[in-house]
Amino acid sequence: MASDLLPVDEARARILAALTPTAAETVSLPEAARRVLARPVIARLTQPPADVSAMDGYAVHAADAVEGASLAVTGSAPAGRPFAGLLRPGEAVRIFTGGFIPAGADGILLQEDATAADGSVRVNEAVRAGQHIRRRGLDFAEGDALLPAGRRLTPRDIGLAAASNNPWLAVHRRPRIGILATGDEIALPGDPIPQGGIVSSNAHALAAMVRGAGGEPLVLPIAPDDRNAIAEVATTAHAFDLLVTTGGASVGEHDLIQSALGEQGFELGFWKIAMRPGKPLIWGRLGRTPVLGLPGNPVSALVCSVLFLIPAIEKLSGLPGAAPPTRRAFTTEALRQNDRRADYLRATASVDAHGRLLVTPAAKQDSSMLATLARADALVLRAPHAPAAPEGTEVEAILLAELGV
Numbered sequence: 001m002a003s004d005l006l007p008v009d010e011a012r013a014r015i016l017a018a019l020t021p022t023a024a025e026t027v028s029l030p031e032a033a034r035r036v037l038a039r040p041v042i043a044r045l046t047q048p049p050a051d052v053s054a055m056d057g058y059a060v061h062a063a064d065a066v067e068g069a070s071l072a073v074t075g076s077a078p079a080g081r082p083f084a085g086l087l088r089p090g091e092a093v094r095i096f097t098g099g100f101i102p103a104g105a106d107g108i109l110l111q112e113d114a115t116a117a118d119g120s121v122r123v124n125e126a127v128r129a130g131q132h133i134r135r136r137g138l139d140f141a142e143g144d145a146l147l148p149a150g151r152r153l154t155p156r157d158i159g160l161a162a163a164s165n166n167p168w169l170a171v172h173r174r175p176r177i178g179i180l181a182t183g184d185e186i187a188l189p190g191d192p193i194p195q196g197g198i199v200s201s202n203a204h205a206l207a208a209m210v211r212g213a214g215g216e217p218l219v220l221p222i223a224p225d226d227r228n229a230i231a232e233v234a235t236t237a238h239a240f241d242l243l244v245t246t247g248g249a250s251v252g253e254h255d256l257i258q259s260a261l262g263e264q265g266f267e268l269g270f271w272k273i274a275m276r277p278g279k280p281l282i283w284g285r286l287g288r289t290p291v292l293g294l295p296g297n298p299v300s301a302l303v304c305s306v307l308f309l310i311p312a313i314e315k316l317s318g319l320p321g322a323a324p325p326t327r328r329a330f331t332t333e334a335l336r337q338n339d340r341r342a343d344y345l346r347a348t349a350s351v352d353a354h355g356r357l358l359v360t361p362a363a364k365q366d367s368s369m370l371a372t373l374a375r376a377d378a379l380v381l382r383a384p385h386a387p388a389a390p391e392g393t394e395v396e397a398i399l400l401a402e403l404g405v
Helices: 008-017 155-163 202-212 227-235 257-262 298-317 370-375
Strands: 024-028 057-060 070-077 091-095 107-110 114-117 120-123 145-147 168-172 176-181 216-219 242-246 266-271 282-286 289-294 327-331 342-351 357-361 378-382 394-399
Touching (some): 008 266, 008 282, 057 070, 202 216, 202 298, 242 298, 257 266, 257 282, 257 289, 298 342, 298 370, 327 378, 342 370, 342 394, 357 378, 357 394
Parallel strands (some): 176 216, 242 289, 327 357
Antiparallel strands (some): 024 168, 057 091, 070 120, 282 289, 378 394
16 A cells, blocks of 8 residues: 555545445334435325315306306315315305315405305406416326435425325435444543543544434444454444444554454555544455544544545445535635645634625644534635635635534
């Protein structure tokens, strides 16, 4: 493998190319929200099933419903109880929104344009043929393809599927994501903290990110800096669609991910990305299970997750997977010249009086500072070798709230 650092876009493309969407499963409508369709949704009926009234009023023959005319009301047609007879000349049928248009009627006299009295109705405004009638199949027809495969279902989509009489939908199974934190120095929140140790935040943050992206996280017990303990993960890797490790991804004496898993058949795809924070990122495969090795520094792990893990979960879920969307913004302070690595500056965001998005990078960008990341609204992108830039320079920013991060 070349020693050069891999560009972010190339690394993401290689990750996505190596992933295959999960198999389809059939779920009920309440379970389908935010899932990705594995097969199209086809209408099982026509909507509306017949010509129906768009308003409350009277079904009439437009030729009879001239201003000043008086029509005999011979029945009613509320929604769900159609009028069974035939509308004859000089007659009207009381009708309500959604009611089937009676045979012989071709227009709707609005109730506010009519005066009812003693079994008849006076026309106060003439009716045009076709007025206030929703034609059969206006929304969709039986057999229409309503929603394509590969679409993440919104509440609006669920409503459309229900209206088209589809109580069950074929969606991709939620990807199962194993999360393994490594290190002698870390403890779970609430557990005793070893001497010289810290509380592990990565596993919980990553689990929340996985769940928000549509995956099912399983947080594994912390693995100490022991080759055998880390190697034991290989026995469970087959249970996951993706194994995510955090820590142990660098080249230090206690960074054992590559060496420990290598003894169990781990095949390295690439390592080291031209980015800050997050250079020591690992991608490979353990048997049939892809492995994403994130850095141990919490900010590095979460920034790498925005750039690589979320797109990977999207691909496994049946979506194409893509780089996070960016927005045009303007920096409120000068930026220094960048080196050969892409930089992702944690920044707060605001909108000025002209509607422009403004971003202010944090004064300190250390990759261990979770409080700074938690307060950030955006990641400001700085390309490799970007020149120094004055205040007000246009930049690209990833808005974290748009990703649910």
